[in-house]
Amino acid sequence: MKEITVTELAAREQQGTAAIVDVREPDEWANAHVEGAVHIPMSQFMEREGELPDSDELHIMCHSGARSSRVAQYLEQKGFNAANVDGGIVAWTGAGLPVVSG
Template sequence: MPKTTDIATFAAAYEAGAPVVDVREPYEYEAGHLRGATLIPLGQLGARAGELDKNTTTYLICQVGQRSLRAVEALEAAGYDVINVDGGMSAWAAQGRPIERGPEQRPGA
């Protein structure tokens, strides 16, 4: 069974600096995302999984939690420590939590 967490539990981990991967498409990410989230669209996850640290718990988020759940299932099977954010960005925004707009800002880019 894939690991899943609610928004409140995720928010505490996020605020403590836990890594977050957004598996939505770039246009969705640009419309509203979490500050510091890494964008890896679900379709690219297989090729880019090596960007994740297998020894660090990473949270995966999408719009409502379905794509990120599929991503968690695949990454867990490959030995990654990942957790799905149930409700995704929709639940995050519905609680009035902060979001940023615009393209991904990669360090050093």
């Protein structure tokens, strides 16, 4: 399974080439998330995978990287090009990268 660091992902986001899928639960998402990310909670993922963005590569994010790792593996098995965001939103905010809430 591929992984991407938050700094690599932030660079892609600035270029407009990052499709971020956040698989955290609604309360986690409301607290802080990357602006423009698509929110599909892991608990609803199989029913809602049709909502995945159309992109060459999907960047899967959760709190610290455990749930997103499982989702990225699942997507790879289904033929998607997916990468786990190493460290999740914890690493993202720890690197001082911007988030929105609500």
